[in-house]
Structure formats: C-alpha cells, structure tokens
Amino acid sequence: MAGLTEIVKQLLGKNAMCDHCLGRQFAALGTGIENGHRGMVLRQGALLDAHGVLKEKAEALSDPLVIASKEFVIGQAASGHPLAMRLAKQLNVVVPGTGVERNAGQTTTRDVAIPPAVMGGVITDADLKIPWEWDGCALCGGVFSRRVQDIAVGLARHLGSSIEFHSFLVGSRFSTSVLEREEEMRVERDLKWGELIKSHFNRFVGAAISKALDKPVDFKNPDIVLLFSIENKDSIGLEEQINPYFIYGKYRKLVRGIPQTHWPHRACRGAGCEGCNFTGKQYQESVEDLITPPFLSHTGGTALRFHGAGREDIDALMLGEGRPFVVEILNGKKRTLDYVALEAAVNAAGGGKVEVAGLRPSTNDEMQALKGEAPDTRKRYKATCTLEKPIDDATLMSIKEQLEGARIDQQTPQRVAHRRADKTRHKHVYAVTWERVENPLEIVFYIEAEGGTYIKELISSDEGRTRPSISGLAGQKMACKTLDVLEVRK
Numbered sequence: 001m002a003g004l005t006e007i008v009k010q011l012l013g014k015n016a017m018c019d020h021c022l023g024r025q026f027a028a029l030g031t032g033i034e035n036g037h038r039g040m041v042l043r044q045g046a047l048l049d050a051h052g053v054l055k056e057k058a059e060a061l062s063d064p065l066v067i068a069s070k071e072f073v074i075g076q077a078a079s080g081h082p083l084a085m086r087l088a089k090q091l092n093v094v095v096p097g098t099g100v101e102r103n104a105g106q107t108t109t110r111d112v113a114i115p116p117a118v119m120g121g122v123i124t125d126a127d128l129k130i131p132w133e134w135d136g137c138a139l140c141g142g143v144f145s146r147r148v149q150d151i152a153v154g155l156a157r158h159l160g161s162s163i164e165f166h167s168f169l170v171g172s173r174f175s176t177s178v179l180e181r182e183e184e185m186r187v188e189r190d191l192k193w194g195e196l197i198k199s200h201f202n203r204f205v206g207a208a209i210s211k212a213l214d215k216p217v218d219f220k221n222p223d224i225v226l227l228f229s230i231e232n233k234d235s236i237g238l239e240e241q242i243n244p245y246f247i248y249g250k251y252r253k254l255v256r257g258i259p260q261t262h263w264p265h266r267a268c269r270g271a272g273c274e275g276c277n278f279t280g281k282q283y284q285e286s287v288e289d290l291i292t293p294p295f296l297s298h299t300g301g302t303a304l305r306f307h308g309a310g311r312e313d314i315d316a317l318m319l320g321e322g323r324p325f326v327v328e329i330l331n332g333k334k335r336t337l338d339y340v341a342l343e344a345a346v347n348a349a350g351g352g353k354v355e356v357a358g359l360r361p362s363t364n365d366e367m368q369a370l371k372g373e374a375p376d377t378r379k380r381y382k383a384t385c386t387l388e389k390p391i392d393d394a395t396l397m398s399i400k401e402q403l404e405g406a407r408i409d410q411q412t413p414q415r416v417a418h419r420r421a422d423k424t425r426h427k428h429v430y431a432v433t434w435e436r437v438e439n440p441l442e443i444v445f446y447i448e449a450e451g452g453t454y455i456k457e458l459i460s461s462d463e464g465r466t467r468p469s470i471s472g473l474a475g476q477k478m479a480c481k482t483l484d485v486l487e488v489r490k
C-alpha cells in the first residue's frame with residue numbers, strides 16, 4: 001500500500017476538493033479532530049512532501065517524481081490554495097489562470113483572489129481560511145463553509161422563535177448525485193476510511209447551532225429534529241420534526257356512560273355516517289375527547305395520544321384519587337407549561353364529568369411503565385349487586401374468607417370476546433367487604449383485586465367462565481348493577 005501522503009497527492013491530483021471533503025475521506029484515521037483539520041494536515045503534508053522532492057532534485061527535470069510533484073503543486077496553486085500558490089511562486093513554476101508570476105517582471109491576469117500574504121510574510125489561518133474552504137470543491141461546492149454554518153444557524157434561530165425546543169438533533173438530505181459522486185470516487189480510488197457526507201454535515205452545522213443557540217445536541221431524545229435539505233451552498237432548506245412529549249396526571253370520571261378513550265363509530269369506523277350523525281363517534285363523549293381541546297390549546301400541539309393505566313368499564317365511575325394517565329402531545333409548539341392553568345382549563349372543559357389532578361411533566365419511559373403495569377396494579381372497586389333472594393351474614397363471611405388471597409381463573413368474558421383473545425387469565429383477589437343497603441335484594445361489595453380482573457364476571461360467574469365467583473359461592477344468581485373504581489395503586 002502506498003503511503004498516506006502519496007494517496008493524498010494522487011487523490012487531489014484527480015479530484016479537486018476542500019479541506020473538509022478531503023478530511024472526510026480519511027475520517028476513520030486519527031481521533032478527536034474534525035474532518036476539516038484532518039484534511040488541512042493531509043494537504044499541507046502533501047505539499048511539504050512535494051516541496052522536499054523539488055528541492056532535492058531541482059535539476060532532474062525529467063525525473064517522473066519531480067514531474068509529479070511539480071504538477072501537484074501547480075494543481076493546488078491553480079485551485080487557489082494559498083500555501084501552494086506561495087510554493088509555486090518560490091519555485092518559479094507556471095500556474096495557469098492565477099496571478100503568480102511566470103517570469104521576472106511579467107504577471108498573468110489575476111482571476112483568482114490571492115491573499116496578500118501569499119506574496120510575502122507568514123500565511124495566517126485567516127489567509128488560509130483554515131480549514132481551507134473552497135467553492136470549487138468537486139464534492140461539496142462550498143457547502144462546508146462558515147457561510148453555510150451561519151445560514152443553518154439563522155434558519156434554526158428563526159424556527160426557535162415559533163417553536164420552543166431545549167435540545168435538538170440535525171439531519172440532512174443531499175441530492176443523490178452528490179452522494180453518488182462521492183461513492184464513485186471512493187470505489188475508484190479504493191478509499192476505505194471515509195464517512196458519509198450526511199453525518200459529517202450534521203456534525204458540522206450541529207456544532208455551530210449548538211454554540212450559537214446555547215442548546216445541546218441530543219442524539220437519544222431531542223425535542224426537535226432539524227432536517228436540512230441541501231441543494232447547493234446557496235439553496236438550503238429546513239424542515240422540523242417535533243418530537244412528542246408527555247404529561248402525567250390522574251383523572252376521575254364522575255358520570256357513567258362515557259368510555260375512557262375516543263371510540264370511533266363501529267359502522268363507519270370513524271369516517272362519519274348518518275348513524276353517528278356524522279361525528280364518527282360511537283360515544284359522543286369520552287374522557288379523552290373531553291380533555292383534549294385544552295391540552296392542545298395550551299401546548300400548541302396538533303394531536304394527543306391518551307395512555308391510561310388500565311381502564312374502567314364505560315358504565316363504571318372512576319373515583320377516589322383517580323386513575324393515572326399520560327397524554328402524549330404531538331407537534332407541541334410550547335414545552336414550558338403553566339400546569340396549574342392547564343389543570344384549571346382541563347377541569348373547566350370536563351364540565352363536571354371528568355376531573356384531572358396532579359398534572360406534571362412525564363416521560364416516554366413512564367408512559368410505557370404505566371401501560372405495562374396493569375397486571376401488577378391493585379384496584380379497589382365498589383360493586384352494587386342485585387340478588388335473587390336475601391343473603392345472610394354467614395354466607396357473606398364465607399365468601400369473604402374463600403375469596404381473600406384466592407387465585408381466580410377467568411376465561412375471557414363473553415361481553416368482550418369479540419375484541420379480546422379467548423384465554424384464561426389468573427387474577428388475585430386481595431380483600432372483600434360488604435355493606436347492606438335498604439333493598440334486601442341488593443348488596444354493595446368493596447373488592448380489592450389485581451389489575452385486569454373482570455369484576456362483573458367475578459360477581460356473576462359469567463356462566464361458569466370465572467371460577468370461583470361470588471355468585472357461585474353464594475349459591476344464587478347475582479349481577480353487578482353499578483361498578484365504581486375507588487382507587488388505583490401500585
């Protein structure tokens with residue numbers, strides 16, 4: 001394998017490129033430096049190497065190494081690289097199309113701007129525009145430049161005036177021709193240390209935006225993704241992709257007959273039809289429907305996803321402390337919220353049917369845990385039951401003793417069999433107490449059971465599909481008339 005300097009000289013001899021794009025071809029070599037500086041070091045090393053050859057063999061004009069070195073310096077000088085131009089001048093070689101002197105007293109037309117330092121004194125970083133940026137770069141055409149960094153910062157800053165974000169990630173789209181050109185070159189030159197232009201660009205502008213806006217780049221969980229589309233150095237677009245965020249709370253449902261979440265009309269699947277009066281809803285209201293508008297108006301979001309820690313039946317109340325839930329705000333423009341004002345607005349919208357409390361910021365992890373935790377959660381219910389005949393205390397005591405701590409086998413209830421897999425679930429009952437009411441053919445049970453227990457079936461037995469059941473233990477038919485959830489806890 002040829003030495004690195006030789007590879008760089010051959011590469012630059014065929015493909016004119018800026019320091020950033022040169023360095024990117026060797027991104028896997030060295031660590032802790034950016035591609036621009038990597039490219040700068042490689043190019044200057046190659047120029048110094050060529051200079052050494054030309055000094056050593058000044059008289060051997062037909063030596064292939066001398067010819068190649070001279071061509072390399074000329075090529076680099078012709079592209080306007082200041083160090084190469086200075087070398088060309090010192091070596092008194094002809095550089096077409098530049099202001100470098102051909103012979104004493106004669107100069108060609110200057111159609112390339114030459115920094116004054118080229119002609120004397122020490123070349124500074126500013127003269128070199130280190131790392132060397134070049135609009136003539138065959139790979140990026142000047143996209144890797146301070147100017148483009150400034151454009152990207154300006155676009156991000158402008159976006160920040162209408163969308164609140166505290167962290168971000170940069171993504172980019174280049175035209176396929178740009179990607180293909182680089183890929184072809186790598187195959188042709190057998191370069192195997194390169195990095196994708198997209199990842200390089202994302203880091204290049206990401207660092208500039210982070211510094212200018214004083215916001216961190218977050219690879220795992222950014223508030224927003226800034227997606228740049230790069231046509232060329234003068235045509236750069238920005239689209240944003242706002243990531244969802246989460247709000248935790250507990251809700252109480254104070255009326256019967258409304259489901260927890262939005263329920264599309266079965267007949268039209270939510271499209272709207274005569275049967276649902278073109279609302280698309282099976283139930284006109286749900287906990288989710290009632291609380292959605294204030295959440296959206298306070299966050300500037302476009303939609304909301306409701307995640308409850310389990311759910312009560314449509315005809316059950318949710319009382320006590322309330323049931324934990326997390327809402328996921330999609331496309332929220334605001335992230336710093338007044339939770340007290342939000343809570344008041346949600347409760348006003350709830351119209352006495354739904355109340356929320358304890359709103360606070362949440363996370364995706366908490367939402368996932370909340371959805372997954374139903375089996376481990378304990379819930380306390382109040383079930384008002386109808387009886388065939390009055391029931392005595394001894395029977396009630398026997399039911400309590402046999403159920404507390406018992407494992408219940410529940411085959412999927414007939415009433416939900418159309419939407420749940422038919423299987424047998426094992427649930428635990430922790431506590432059973434009762435309260436007599438005026439009507440001797442009714443009784444109230446307070447049941448504490450594992451999350452996911454079908455309480456109505458625990459009472460009725462669902463024609464023997466739940467075993468044991470209160471009905472079975474009582475030796476008479478019983479039905480759950482009303483069911484309220486009093487408490488949901490871990």
Ligand SMILES: [Zn+2]
Nearest residue numbers: 018021137140
């Ligand atoms: Zn470039």
Ligand SMILES: [Zn+2]
Nearest residue numbers: 265268273276
């Ligand atoms: Zn409909």
